Amino acid sequence: MSDIRKSWLRSATIGTSILLTLFIVILLLLIVTKPTPDALYASITSPEIQFAIFMSLGTSIISTILCILIAVPAAYALARYSFFGKGVVNAFLDMPLALPPLVAGLGLLLFFGTTGFGNALADMGLVFVFTPLGIIAAQFFVNFPYMLRIMRSTFESISTRYEFVAKTLGCTDLQAVWRVTLPMAGSGFFAASVITWAKGIGEFGAALLIAGAIQWKTETLPIALFLNMSCGNLNMAISAATILIIICIVSLYIFERYGGASRL
Amino acid sequence: MLHTENLSKDMGEFVLRNVTLDITHGEYLVIIGPTGAGKTILLETIAGFYPPDSGKIIMDGRDITNIPPKDRNICMVYQDYMLFPHLTVEENIGFGLKSRKKEPEYIRKKTVEMARLLSIDHLLHRKPDTLSGGEQQRAAIARSLVMEPNLLLLDEPLSALDGQTRDKLRAELRRIHDITNVTVVHITHNFEEVFSLADRVAIMNKGEIVQIGDPDEVFRKPESEFIAAFTGMENIFKGRCSHQDGISAIKIDGHIIYSVTCSGEREVYATIRPEDILLSKDPILSSARNSFKGRITDINNNGMVIKVTIDVGIPVVSIMTRRGWDELQMDEREEVYLTFKASAVHVF
Numbered sequence: 001m002s003d004i005r006k007s008w009l010r011s012a013t014i015g016t017s018i019l020l021t022l023f024i025v026i027l028l029l030l031i032v033t034k035p036t037p038d039a040l041y042a043s044i045t046s047p048e049i050q051f052a053i054f055m056s057l058g059t060s061i062i063s064t065i066l067c068i069l070i071a072v073p074a075a076y077a078l079a080r081y082s083f084f085g086k087g088v089v090n091a092f093l094d095m096p097l098a099l100p101p102l103v104a105g106l107g108l109l110l111f112f113g114t115t116g117f118g119n120a121l122a123d124m125g126l127v128f129v130f131t132p133l134g135i136i137a138a139q140f141f142v143n144f145p146y147m148l149r150i151m152r153s154t155f156e157s158i159s160t161r162y163e164f165v166a167k168t169l170g171c172t173d174l175q176a177v178w179r180v181t182l183p184m185a186g187s188g189f190f191a192a193s194v195i196t197w198a199k200g201i202g203e204f205g206a207a208l209l210i211a212g213a214i215q216w217k218t219e220t221l222p223i224a225l226f227l228n229m230s231c232g233n234l235n236m237a238i239s240a241a242t243i244l245i246i247i248c249i250v251s252l253y254i255f256e257r258y259g260g261a262s263r264l
Numbered sequence: 265m266l267h268t269e270n271l272s273k274d275m276g277e278f279v280l281r282n283v284t285l286d287i288t289h290g291e292y293l294v295i296i297g298p299t300g301a302g303k304t305i306l307l308e309t310i311a312g313f314y315p316p317d318s319g320k321i322i323m324d325g326r327d328i329t330n331i332p333p334k335d336r337n338i339c340m341v342y343q344d345y346m347l348f349p350h351l352t353v354e355e356n357i358g359f360g361l362k363s364r365k366k367e368p369e370y371i372r373k374k375t376v377e378m379a380r381l382l383s384i385d386h387l388l389h390r391k392p393d394t395l396s397g398g399e400q401q402r403a404a405i406a407r408s409l410v411m412e413p414n415l416l417l418l419d420e421p422l423s424a425l426d427g428q429t430r431d432k433l434r435a436e437l438r439r440i441h442d443i444t445n446v447t448v449v450h451i452t453h454n455f456e457e458v459f460s461l462a463d464r465v466a467i468m469n470k471g472e473i474v475q476i477g478d479p480d481e482v483f484r485k486p487e488s489e490f491i492a493a494f495t496g497m498e499n500i501f502k503g504r505c506s507h508q509d510g511i512s513a514i515k516i517d518g519h520i521i522y523s524v525t526c527s528g529e530r531e532v533y534a535t536i537r538p539e540d541i542l543l544s545k546d547p548i549l550s551s552a553r554n555s556f557k558g559r560i561t562d563i564n565n566n567g568m569v570i571k572v573t574i575d576v577g578i579p580v581v582s583i584m585t586r587r588g589w590d591e592l593q594m595d596e597r598e599e600v601y602l603t604f605k606a607s608a609v610h611v612f
């Protein structure tokens with residue numbers, strides 16, 4: 001006899017979700033509780049990790065700003081206008097999301113290292129191969145689709161009629177976007193910036209290929225984690241991981257809190 | 265004032281076909297038509313949101329077909345208000361004047377003035393999402409009117425409001441039009457708005473204006489079957505409301521219809537739903553206030569129901585069930601009594 005108060009489906013599926021949650025919590029706790037608090041503190045304040053924090057913050061902030069400058073206008077176009085080849089453009093712009101970062105990094109390495117354009121940039125002093133500039137390029141390429149997708153859906157959720165009305169009230173096309181659409185897209189924009197930045201901080205694969213993993217030169221937090229792990233400095237590796245975990249939790253919270261209608 | 269010439273636009277789902285329209289200064293034109301008739305796209309094309317595929321728009325002698333919306337001084341109010349949610353009511357109303365780079369003091373003065381006209385001056389510091397639908401629409405109307413537009417376009421401005429708010433704001437629109445004398449094009453699918461607001465009414469179907477004229481004329485003399493079916497309101501009478509014996513009476517071509525809803529001494533329209541009119545061979549003694557004697561002029565049997573037209577000096581239509589009709593055993597040109605309650609008379 002089955003009893004409607006005891007649904008097996010309910011118990012089984014809820015049980016699965018709780019097990020998964022526990023699994024994640026255990027992993028995180030294992031990492032942060034491995035060294036003693038004193039050792040963790042010492043590693044975090046060590047010059048190398050300080051350098052990595054600085055390098056990560058610098059590159060991720062610059063790459064996020066680049067994503068904003070380039071992906072926001074593109075997202076607006078994809079949300080508002082219809083044009084020939086829009087489907088193809090949409091598909092390709094989402095591509096870096098699915099592309100393995102190592103492959104993206106390989107492409108960037110070839111682009112900046114072997115083409116005339118890359119060489120011309122290098123001659124102008126913009127060297128991307130094995131430099132922090134390469135990290136920025138890698139973060140930008142791998143993460144702009146997050147900015148693009150969130151902003152596209154944010155713009156799509158704002159009726160074009162707001163812009164119509166603004167134009168009857170004396171705005172040019174650009175003013176209507178600036179005074180009405182962008183302010184209305186505020187929370188989506190904030191969420192998109194936070195997630196793009198957080199993904200930038202964590203970027204490893206593409207950066208590894210184009211910028212290399214060079215201690216004291218292109219050493220971001222993930223690279224520091226990788227390098228220290230490779231040579232057995234467990235405490236240093238874990239301190240980098242701990243900082244990454246904190247950034248991840250904070251940015252996820254902000255994203256959920258302010259993301260509104262926009263989801264990936 | 266505004267003249268559109270063979271205006272056409274194909275947007276796939278909605279089309280506009282050869283719309284030629286003349287709107288005179290200070291006129292209140294109501295456009296009515298079924299969903300998908302192209303009403304909104306007509307307004308949006310006049311406002312300049314898209315270029316027409318062909319045709320011209322002339323305003324005060326100037327060809328404005330290809331000039332941007334901001335230089336037309338045509339304002340638009342939508343059904344769902346479209347107030348800017350990140351701005352206060354005051355900033356919303358002052359938005360256009362700010363675009364025109366007016367002095368902050370001037371903007372403040374004009375905004376308050378306009379808010380007062382629409383009775384929302386106590387809401388100026390509020391954000392739109394804290395306002396009721398009626399208040400939001402007042403704010404949207406104020407935001408347009410403060411621009412002193414050459415032409416005000418209203419896209420179903422009352423459709424999102426509940427009954428009472430709608431009646432109030434409808435009266436308000438009329439008052440504002442009387443005060444400002446602004447030229448208005450108002451889209452609706454509500455017949456009451458036509459009769460209480462329109463100087464002229466245009467009927468739109470499948471992207472075309474199919475008939476335009478005085479509301480009375482259009483509703484009484486529909487030029488096509490579509491218009492007749494669409495306007496399909498039987499028993500519309502224009503008359504004068506007055507009070508008699510403690511109840512409202514409407515005088516229509518010498519006949520008196522009693523009603524419970526009309527008030528004041530004024531011109532009104534009265535409608536009676538055909539199914540509310542009872543037919544009988546002999547006069548009925550009942551509490552119903554309205555009783556007339558007339559002659560059947562037309563019988564239309566569509567299987568389900570019978571539609572009978574009776575001439576009582578004015579033509580009145582009654583609808584009855586097949587069974588009721590069979591029991592009545594009547595034919596064309598026979599004399600008949602019709603009865604309906606004062607509460608069945610709808611006045612607007």
